[in-house]
Amino acid sequence: xxxxxxxxxxxxARLSGASPSTVSAxxxxxxxxxxxxxxxxxxxxxxxxxxxxxxxxxARGLRQARSGLVGLIIPVHDNRFFSSMSQSFEAQARDRxxxxxxxxxLRDPAEEMRIVETLASYAVEYLFVxxxxxxxxxxxxxxxxxxxxxxxxxxxxxxxxxISDNHRGxxxxxxxxxxxxxxxxQEARNKIYFLGGNRSSHATSRRIEAxxxxxxxxxxxxxxxxxxxxGYAPRSAMREIAALMDRLxxxxxxxxxxxxxxxxxxxxxxxxxxxxxxAQSVIGCYDYDPFAAYLxxxxxxxxxxxxxxxxxAYALIDRGINDARVIEVEPELIQPRTIYKxxxxxxx
Amino acid sequence: xxxxxxxxxxxxARLSGASPSTVSAxxxxxxxxxxxxxxxxxxxxxxxxxxxxxxxxxARGLRQARSGLVGLIIPVHDNRFFSSMSQSFEAQARDRxxxxxxxxxLRDPAEEMRIVETLASYAVEYLFVxxxxxxxxxxxxxxxxxxxxxxxxxxxxxxxxxISDNHRGxxxxxxxxxxxxxxxxQEARNKIYFLGGNRSSHATSRRIEAxxxxxxxxxxxxxxxxxxxxGYAPRSAMREIAALMDRLxxxxxxxxxxxxxxxxxxxxxxxxxxxxxxAQSVIGCYDYDPFAAYLxxxxxxxxxxxxxxxxxAYALIDRGINDARVIEVEPELIQPRTIYKxxxxxxx
DNA sequence: ATGAAAGCGCTAACAA
DNA sequence: TTGTTAGCGCTTTCAT
Numbered sequence: 124x125x126x127x128x129x130x131x132x133x134x135x136a137r138l139s140g141a142s143p144s145t146v147s148a149x150x151x152x153x154x155x156x157x158x159x160x161x162x163x164x165x166x167x168x169x170x171x172x173x174x175x176x177x178x179x180x181x182a183r184g185l186r187q188a189r190s191g192l193v194g195l196i197i198p199v200h201d202n203r204f205f206s207s208m209s210q211s212f213e214a215q216a217r218d219r220x221x222x223x224x225x226x227x228x229l230r231d232p233a234e235e236m237r238i239v240e241t242l243a244s245y246a247v248e249y250l251f252v253x254x255x256x257x258x259x260x261x262x263x264x265x266x267x268x269x270x271x272x273x274x275x276x277x278x279x280x281x282x283x284x285x286i287s288d289n290h291r292g293x294x295x296x297x298x299x300x301x302x303x304x305x306x307x308x309q310e311a312r313n314k315i316y317f318l319g320g321n322r323s324s325h326a327t328s329r330r331i332e333a334x335x336x337x338x339x340x341x342x343x344x345x346x347x348x349x350x351x352x353x354g355y356a357p358r359s360a361m362r363e364i365a366a367l368m369d370r371l372x373x374x375x376x377x378x379x380x381x382x383x384x385x386x387x388x389x390x391x392x393x394x395x396x397x398x399x400x401x402a403q404s405v406i407g408c409y410d411y412d413p414f415a416a417y418l419x420x421x422x423x424x425x426x427x428x429x430x431x432x433x434x435x436a437y438a439l440i441d442r443g444i445n446d447a448r449v450i451e452v453e454p455e456l457i458q459p460r461t462i463y464k465x466x467x468x469x470x471x
Numbered sequence: 472x473x474x475x476x477x478x479x480x481x482x483x484a485r486l487s488g489a490s491p492s493t494v495s496a497x498x499x500x501x502x503x504x505x506x507x508x509x510x511x512x513x514x515x516x517x518x519x520x521x522x523x524x525x526x527x528x529x530a531r532g533l534r535q536a537r538s539g540l541v542g543l544i545i546p547v548h549d550n551r552f553f554s555s556m557s558q559s560f561e562a563q564a565r566d567r568x569x570x571x572x573x574x575x576x577l578r579d580p581a582e583e584m585r586i587v588e589t590l591a592s593y594a595v596e597y598l599f600v601x602x603x604x605x606x607x608x609x610x611x612x613x614x615x616x617x618x619x620x621x622x623x624x625x626x627x628x629x630x631x632x633x634i635s636d637n638h639r640g641x642x643x644x645x646x647x648x649x650x651x652x653x654x655x656x657q658e659a660r661n662k663i664y665f666l667g668g669n670r671s672s673h674a675t676s677r678r679i680e681a682x683x684x685x686x687x688x689x690x691x692x693x694x695x696x697x698x699x700x701x702g703y704a705p706r707s708a709m710r711e712i713a714a715l716m717d718r719l720x721x722x723x724x725x726x727x728x729x730x731x732x733x734x735x736x737x738x739x740x741x742x743x744x745x746x747x748x749x750a751q752s753v754i755g756c757y758d759y760d761p762f763a764a765y766l767x768x769x770x771x772x773x774x775x776x777x778x779x780x781x782x783x784a785y786a787l788i789d790r791g792i793n794d795a796r797v798i799e800v801e802p803e804l805i806q807p808r809t810i811y812k813x814x815x816x817x818x819x
Numbered sequence: 820a821t822g823a824a825a826g827c828g829c830t831a832a833c834a835a
Numbered sequence: 836t837t838g839t840t841a842g843c844g845c846t847t848t849c850a851t
Binding site for chain 2: 129175177178179180181182184185190192199200201202203206207209210213222223224225226227240241243244245246267268269387390393394412413414415417418419460
């Protein structure tokens, strides 16, 4: 069933009467430079195909001190923002003849670091790190190991970064919520709340800045309890929204949810509410998911341009840039696409 | 900034006064068997840490003829079913000390085959193929190359497969739709339609069988035009649902959507409809997405147990099974969680 | 308890 | 236009 050993260039050399180096050149594309005759190349190619020869990339990599691999670390796979990023990353890697290796850290700094080390062991040529939890350690390691790396989504100080313009996106979303927000008689509910994320993350802190600034411009600066940074886990977001609604006696006039994962948790609570609960509230989410865009109530979403972020990151690599500059990519505010235009039309 | 060369066991050997082979054994864990003194190992470990030594996996892989890599091919990353599978695959790979490499084929057989060859070049130890478009070619290649492979989600004839019990899942969903379906006066609309997928795919054909059988049991065998296999692309599903609704003058009494991607397309059309359009229709989707579970209308979803499928696949590997048997994993019918209980409560 | 040396499959000088 | 050879970093006999 299985042949004892895979064919090597030595097998092809023996079968073709050429030397191993000629076979190598013929098969690797270097034959032009080595001025090997086209006919020789043809013969060798034919025999290689017959033998089912495939280059051993471990051997090539070892010899050339390059692997043809490019790594991407993301927090999780099952999230539309990051999985779209994976899709772009993979396509663009292939365009460059690189093989993408994508790993998820589950937002655990130790796991993240372990993955960096593993990928370095496999000699990935570049490392993209999305949503880094400990960028400084990553940079320290990579710079010591001579591994070119680039941060995406969350910036680092030890290498170049491509992030979305969080201030702009959060401003757009906050302004939208302010514009659409109903005016509620109950003082406590007549506010916009920010929910989800970690204050220590650059993206979240920028978004909070923008949120705060927008509300302040409208003469309603947020009080501390309007900003609930409960992390990214759906569970904790679910707990927090439940507690908040308990305190307020209903939904607040506006809700700015800071991530899809937090939004998942929020929905886990919403499902227990009657439809009327949503009539007096406007809801937004930073990040986009096509299904989330079609919920029962209008959801204003910010779509980050992950494809362009990846393009920019590759461009930095191409330009040989290794310093700690930050490139910002514009996100886009997406109009709610809820079906219930009749019911909520006056708000959206 | 970057040291000229990464540390190798020769550097550590020089610094520690031990020989390269001793260093290798000390660092790889083989020192116990080689009966190297614990103190020597300690010294070597310390120096290695100081030097930031990391095993060159290309060299180890070349020497040992194994890479520590395990591959997974999926159709797309940005789909909750497959991204959940990636998440499970990665976690279980790490549990086994393997490094996961996940690639997407975009359901293109040529691309799929190219990825198989690439992964083989990198000497992945096992290859998982989810949603294979050309399983026979993959098996032919892998068996010739001595690469152990296993099909997930869609079965193959040349190797073991772990798939979900499509007949069971589709039966459950179809029965549910039949039970919840309203009775419409218009003959043409008073039917359940099947939308999406490719007839040539095993999963789709099994689901159609089950769908047909269920309807037949209820005395309403489906006519050919009730089964619309328009592929997986959202665009074509959008076109087809629009055309269908045109023909019928509205939504059919029931709709069995065969994939999340098709469902995305369907929603792209639904967004243009008034809410009343959904009052007389019951909708189901084979596959689960947490956001899709919270739409404006109740959606019955089938959640495949991708985590268990991956577990079973690894178990087959552990048991050394290489023949073409098929293992089926039970999916689960998920109750609609729409908020609009008042409006649609009588159906869900 | 440890060292010397060969070799995994490939590529790149250097020869011819 | 092609062949010979060394060596990438590691593991693994085989010595000692």
